[in-house]
């Protein structure tokens with residue numbers, strides 16, 4: 001069953017696989033090829049997600065979005081940025097940066 005815990009589990013799996021044998025682990029293979037390769041893959045997956053969204057193929061979009069999130073998690077792991085830090089940033093923004101919130105503020 002998927003839930004926010006899915007991302008926490010994926011983060012733990014990625015951390016555990018980083019140092020594995022690159023021949024048996026995609027996460028290890030990506031990390032062995034370096035940050036540049038990980039960043040390149042993330043960019044490719046972002047583009048593929050955009051294309052899937054614009055072609056309106058829902059199933060493809062779900063698959064590409066999963067690839068995108070997975071590669072983002074690999075990048076965050078490689079940079080030692082915990083997912084919790086990203087989620088905390090989203091929590092911080094909640095209710096503080098919406099359009100309605102901005103519109104209700106007095107102009108400078």
Ligand SMILES: N=c1c2ncn([C@@H]3O[C@H](COP(=O)(O)OP(=O)(O)OP(=O)(O)O)[C@@H](O)[C@H]3O)c2ncn1[C@@H]1O[C@H](COP(=O)(O)O)[C@@H](O)[C@H]1O
Pocket residue numbers: 010013014017024025026027028041066067070
């Ligand atoms: N979620 C994923 C996941 N999503 C996509 N992929 C892999 O991402 C790759 C993307 O395919 P591409 O053709 O774009 O990439 P490529 O041909 O391998 O590489 P290049 O051609 O770019 O050099 C495929 O090999 C997919 O298997 C993933 N590989 C692993 N995971 C998760 O990571 C866990 C650990 O995986 P391993 O490190 O392989 O043990 C797994 O249990 C999964 O939970």
